[in-house]
Amino acid sequence: MTIPDLPNNHALAMLLITIIALYFFRRDDIPLQTSSLAVIAILALVFTVFPFEDNGVHLEPSSLFYGFGHEALVTVCGLMIIGHALVRTGALEPIGRNLAKLWKISPTLSLLVTLLVAGTLSAFVNNTPIVVLFLPILISVAIRTKTDSSPMLLPMGLATLVGGMTTTIGTSTNLLVVSVASDMGFRRFGMFDFAPPALIAAAIAIIYLWLIAPRIIPDRTPSLPDTSPRIFGGYLNINEEGSCVGKTVAEIRKLTDNQMLIEFIQRKPDYRNVIPLPDTKIKAGDRLKVKDYPDRLKEYETVLNATLHTEKHKVDSEHPLVEEKQTLAEIVVIQSSGLNGQTLKQANFKERFGVAVLALHRDGKAMDLGRRSLNKVPIQTGDVLLVQGDDEQVNVLKAARGLLIIDGAANLPYSKKAPLALGILISVILVAALGLLPIAVSSLCGVLILLATKCINWDDASSALSSQVILIVAASLALGAAMMKTGGAEYMAQMFVALAFDLPPAGILSALMLLLAVLTNIVSNNAAAVIGTPIAISVANQLNVPVEPFVLAVLFGANLSFATPMAYKTNVLVMNAGGYKFSDFMRVGIPLIILMWVTLSFVLSWMYL
Incomplete structure (x- = not known):
């Protein structure tokens, strides 16, 4: 094994900044937006104070801001808005209604159909609205059939992640890998170019999630048992x-x-x-x-x-307080609520909706903060609120943007604009798939048509956008570009090849995918993907083998976010709704990662090497 010589000082600085960035991306006590913005600012500051030139070409610090206008970010934002429009108009309601009927006939077959539908939809739409659609349906089924919802919710959530791997627009991670590889001179992947290996692995994953995963998930009670103090x-x-x-x-x-x-x-x-x-x-x-x-x-x-x-008597031992005709509801906070980062007090939650918040659950358990401080806790996407109010107040909550009622009986919204919104999504996908327009252009046009036809308004569009996604994408692109231009990515690729020198190309490809799979369950999958893509291309060039399978190894590896709740935002939604523990994700997710890693390693080697 030959250890490569140390790179230049700028490359070493980029490697250090990368390690620090991945550490801060992992920290729960620092907002991801803050960490991302800090990375961009530090990179710009470093290259301003310590200019870098390569072959006479000066690296402009302002070039690190190009990620904010990168086509990958434009596409991600456009697809987030289109996905939100499907939820707001109720375009997915017929699917939910028919699936709910099917569950009454055959639960086993219905679970398979649910997994297939959830995975298929997630290939074209951000998986958050898909999970938002299916959670109430499956919980309602569990309530009606008096069965445990645990064997349903976690497999459904993981199926959406599996489905997102099959197209270039399935996840923001896919878009980033494809765009970064294209920026580095590699040919741009078409919409379904890597669907064959992804579908082979997805078929095995769906069988596992259908037949095995439900049997190894322990029985879990709902995340919010009816034991909190009442109003x-x-x-x-x-x-x-x-x-x-x-x-x-x-x-x-x-x-x-x-x-x-x-x-x-x-x-x-x-x-x-x-x-x-x-x-x-x-x-x-x-x-x-x-x-x-x-x-x-x-x-x-x-x-x-x-x-x-009380209404008639002084409150005493003979005339105690009486609980009024109030109902309880479980509210999941999703990205479009606008509550992320705000406290209940700052958001005027009680004044806006008239309901009382009895408990706040995060990461599958109640936060023990005391009632007095509950209004001062910053809300995070995926938090579950136990609220109490009358029927009218709960109905107002059901119609509120970005709040998901998990009561098993909430009527899914549906409007006359639903077919139009669905038609716009299909048109955006078809135009891009046929090569008539780039996906960035078609998605932007789709958003414009949604606004022009009043399927959504600007408030809906802005609430659909995630500052976390925008900033982590921009920061990841800046970090990836800096590593590539300074030679940091090349040095990491040389080190990787040196450590795996005994392995054939297929083994190195498999090891790279496994490395990304581990990394994506610990830090941001977008950051892992953008950092891993230039390394993959450098590794392939050093081995003098085709680049495509190594880029796909990064893409697939960065999508294997199955083993931890924090690996992907929908994992947190599922965890809170189903009352799962951290160990449940490891119990189900690790075997799934191994299954897909082995399958994809074999298929990529067979098809491309």
């Missing part, structure tokens, strides 16, 4: 000697640290309802209608020197 309604009677007489609503709310929300004020002599505006003054004899936890209501009673009543 009760009551009336605070304002006494003559009360400290809040003459104060405004805003002033008395301040006395309760702004925790107390007044629904309305009943005022003498006829106890008419008065709207509790901030400057409304409180009078003796007023009755404040409030809802909260019992201990908080008693606290309000003490702070305001008021008397807590």
Whole structure:
């Protein structure tokens, strides 16, 4: 084994920055957007302070910003908006309705059909709306048939990841690998160019997810058992000697640290309802209608020197608080909600929807933060909120953008624009598949038509975009370009070949895919893919073998995000909805990774080497 000589200082700096970037991408306590922006800023700063030239060509720091206008990012954003339009218009509702009917006939066959449909749809649409569609359907089936939902949800979620591997637009990872390889002079893959090896592996994966995975998943209870404290309604009677007489609503709310929300004020002599505006003054004899936890209501009673009543009686041992006709709902926060990074207080969640948040679940378990601090916890995509409210309030939540109700009975939305939205998606795919327009152009035109036909509005379009995806794509492209131009990628490729010098080309290809599979379950799959693509091309050139299978090894390896919940955002959605543990993903995901790794290694070697 011959160890290659050390590269130039800039290349070494890029390798160090890459290691640091991958570490920060993995950190849960630092937003991915912040880490991505830091990478871009550091790269630009390094090449500004320490200029780099290669064969007389100066690397402009501003060139590292080109990722924000890269065709891969434009395509990713366009497809995210189109996928969101399918959800908003209910274009997928007929599929969900018919699948729900099929489950009544044959659960075993229905699971297979569900996996096939979910995988097929994910080949053309971002898999988040697909998971959003299927979660309520499968939970509803489990409720109706009185069976456990665990054997259904995790296989369905992983099937969408498997399906996304089969086309160039199936995932943002695919688009990035294809675009980076094209930027480096390799021919551009067509829409279905790598579908044959992907479909062979997908067929084996679907059989595993259908017949084996459900049998090795332990029984899990839903993520939000019905055990949280409830909200009760009551009336605070304002006494003559009360400290809040003459104060405004805003002033008395301040006395309760702004925790107390007044629904309305009943005022003498006829106890008419008065709207509790901030400057409304409180009078003796007023009755404040409030809802909260019992201990908080008693606290309000003490702070305001008021008397807590039910509808007719003073609250005491003989006349306790009564829970009103309230319903519970499980709310999954998805990307388009606009809540990511905000606290419930900052988002005015209670004021907007009128419901009370009883619990917050993250990574499959309740966050033990205490009720007082719940409103101050930054919300993340994939979080599950247990809320309580009346039927009308829950219905408002069902119609809200970016909030998924997992109650097993929520009606899927459907509008007259649904066929048009579906037709636009099909047209975008066909035009690109036939080579009439690049996918970046066709997807952008599709978004324009969706807006022009009012299938969606600009609020819908902006909410569909993910700042995490945009920044991680831009940062990954900048890092990949810097590594390639400084020779860092070439050095990593030389080291990889040196370490695997005893292996034939097929073995090196297989080892590269396995390396990416491990990396993608630990850090961002987009970052792994963009960093791995130039390395793959360098390895192929050093071995003097075809480049295509090595690029595909990176593409497939970076998509094997099956073994950890944090490997892909839909894994978190499934984990929270099904009450899975981290070990469940490893139990099901690791055998699936091995199956697909072995299959794809053999197929790529057979077809290309």
